[in-house]
Amino acid sequence: EPEVTQTPSHQVTQMGQEVILRCVPISNHLYFYWYRQILGQKVEFLVSFYNNEISEKSEIFDDQFSVERPDGSNFTLKIRSTKLEDSAMYFCASSHSTGELFFGEGSRLTVL
């Protein structure tokens, strides 16, 4: 069964460094998402992406964040200059039709 895959599974970085989290969505899916979960808190929506552009983003998704689908298969989340509070689990998801999302296993980001 096809799955959403994410790399890396865990990344440790210094504050101020740039981080890129990578995702390979399920191949025939059209909608792509990033969510994050700070330890002990709920899963929070960051951004949705459809037809090669952002369709919706949350207030968390400020100018430090960007997403890209560089080659038709990968879907990346870039954090330009990481802050301590960016430490979280980041989940990528994709869907063919809206509503039922398929999630990756997550990338744990630790900012020191």
Next chain:
Amino acid sequence: AQRVTQPEKLLSVFKGAPVELKCNYSYSGSPELFWYVQYSRQRLQLLLRHISRESIKGFTADLNKGETSFHLKKPFAQEEDSAMYYCALFYNQGGKLIFGQGTELSVKP
């Protein structure tokens, strides 16, 4: 504003007992509601959606528009039901699925 509320952070029951995980939502349009589950060390996955009105792993959920609720129920809990359960609301403006806080269900033997 759209919101999903799960009032219980932790629900602990014994095997064989009935379970109800509460979910309330706030949405001015016609809601599309889901329950997602995350078993230990596994990814978030869809459990059920209100549109299909199905029962998955013995769980059911009924949308009550009057009470703006979508509670998840199972008559007889099993140990393998222990997991985090998230109620989620999807709305079509840009395609956004928002989650409640999650409820950890612990089923004791």
